[in-house]
Amino acid sequence: MNQLQLPSGISVQKSGNTYVILRNGEAEIGGIIVSGTPMGDTQLQPYVKDPQNNNQHIVASVTQQMSDALLEFVAQKPNDQRYDAFPPIVSDGTEVFENKVFPCSKCNKVTARLIFSWETVSIEDMENIAKNFELEASVSDYPVWILGAPDCNDDDIAKHLTLQIAPNKGKAYWEYPDDMNKRLIELDETHC
């Protein structure tokens, strides 16, 4: 946990299965509950204490750093001990989104993240989904895309709704999965 980049006055204390985030060593502003899933994945469930506006950004930043550290740790394991979906993002505590992170093949740091929302069929709905991840996207220093529904059922020719939300927010458009794959490969090759 020593690698966390914390704002001044902020500290993290482990208490059971929870990492409690403190301001000035005493005021609890939120925390992250760590739990395992039956699949063997580790899940991070953040919570934020009031006032939400002041505390949200710090909790999101710490959660992201822990999630990335965990990913880098998992990426060092042999292939058969890794899991593709890692860990599901729970937005607003209600909806779970499958997502996939891509660790650099040389340094294991995260190069990109895809969030899957296969049921989302319109540009307007993509924008609404993106709102759920504004906080997370604001602290991400690698690119993040949301992928929505395909425009037809034929995988060979289908384009998917695609919306980049980090490091800068783009506009939703339709794209072939192949083009996304090429981009992910290039991100890996040019990472370090």
Ligand SMILES: [Zn+2]
């Ligand atoms: Zn790298």
